Amino acid sequence: QVEIIQSGAEVRKPGASVRVSCKVSGHTLSQLSMHWVRQAPGKGLEWMGGFDPEDVERSFTQRFQGRVTVTEDTSTDTIYLDLTSLRLDDTAVYYCAAAVLYRSLDYWGQGTAVTVSA
């Protein structure tokens, strides 16, 4: 069983950056394919990016390219998402999720609310 614990809520001004962390237990990061999904208030789910086992690389959708960086600390099985140049419409709950065996998001963190407000 995989458990994912995310960092707490953040408030930022437009143009600032934010870091969201996800600590994994039950598996090591190297055994998982980690993905990021966000949900704006009252809206649906948006896949931001993740590790595609077919391509053997991590990719993000075009709207996040150039603004997002993902780093991993394998000593603590923690993965970090850094999002820069924040805009008002980046206000959302950000989820990290793990794919284990199949091409599906099997385990989810509890979500991190990021509010971008002037």
Place this chain on the structure above:
Amino acid sequence: DIQMTQSPSSLSASVGDTVTITCRSSQSISIYLNWYQQKPGKAPKLLIHSASSLQSGVPSRFRGSGSGTDFTLTISSLQPEDFATYYCQHSDSTPWTFGQGTKVDIK
């Protein structure tokens, strides 16, 4: 990018009903289709992977079917805890896009 279209966007049903949600992809995705359930304020939960495989621990009243471009999630004998929003998502190729969601509420 592959687009996912769910229908209906919402439906009302009673406990004990059978409900069906459909999901259509803009191009063939084989069986790379997953279904998730989300309740308010909670993270999504995987119900079905690979179009028709029930995730461990998910009740058998949830059934997924389909391949190619057309998929269905059927919930038999709806229970009070099933009132939620359901999303399909493809994983054929990146980006792994979601459908817009179907909210199932109590009639």
